[in-house]
Amino acid sequence: MKKAAEQKAVSSDSFSIYDGADEEFADFTVAPKPKAAPKAQDVAPLSAVAPAQVVFANADSIVVELPVLVARTPADVDGDFWLVGEVFVDGQKVAETRQFVSASGLAQLGPTTAFLKLQAPVTAPVGQVEMKVSQTTAAGTKPLFTQMVKYRL
Numbered sequence: 001m002k003k004a005a006e007q008k009a010v011s012s013d014s015f016s017i018y019d020g021a022d023e024e025f026a027d028f029t030v031a032p033k034p035k036a037a038p039k040a041q042d043v044a045p046l047s048a049v050a051p052a053q054v055v056f057a058n059a060d061s062i063v064v065e066l067p068v069l070v071a072r073t074p075a076d077v078d079g080d081f082w083l084v085g086e087v088f089v090d091g092q093k094v095a096e097t098r099q100f101v102s103a104s105g106l107a108q109l110g111p112t113t114a115f116l117k118l119q120a121p122v123t124a125p126v127g128q129v130e131m132k133v134s135q136t137t138a139a140g141t142k143p144l145f146t147q148m149v150k151y152r153l
Contacts, residue, residue, distance in 0.1 A: 007114050024151045044069070045076040046068065046135060047144070048133075052147045053066075054149060054150075057152070058153070061153065063120075064129065065116070066117075066119070066133070068116060071111065074107075077101065081101050082100055082135070083101055083138060085116035085131060085132070089129040095121075097117065097118050101114070126151070127150070128148050128149065130146060130148055130149075131149055132146045133145055133147075
């Protein structure tokens, strides 16, 4: 009862009832500030805007998402092509997605970003998958880059 009366008497300028409370949270740490994502002007066309990441996981599969800068301006694209994303688990291809890129489908006043998103079956509760990105035109397929993605179910 004395403590209740003491709390009622506390003004907004008085924090004396909280003295010693800092030790209560001594084992907590503040997370580091997240790194800023690169801006489109800092990334070359047909490169990853950010690292691939697992956006969903269930009992035996994951969903991996990767943003790819297609073009900063329409002038960066000289013809139609397919942007292809493939996921490999233990060296075996398990998923593929394709996104058609056409000059008529590009943003006119800013960058165009494609989001490659795939669901892939996995065999272990913790592991790593490989994501390969390529560009396919009438002339053939050109590998662009590869990223490794860690996951935990």
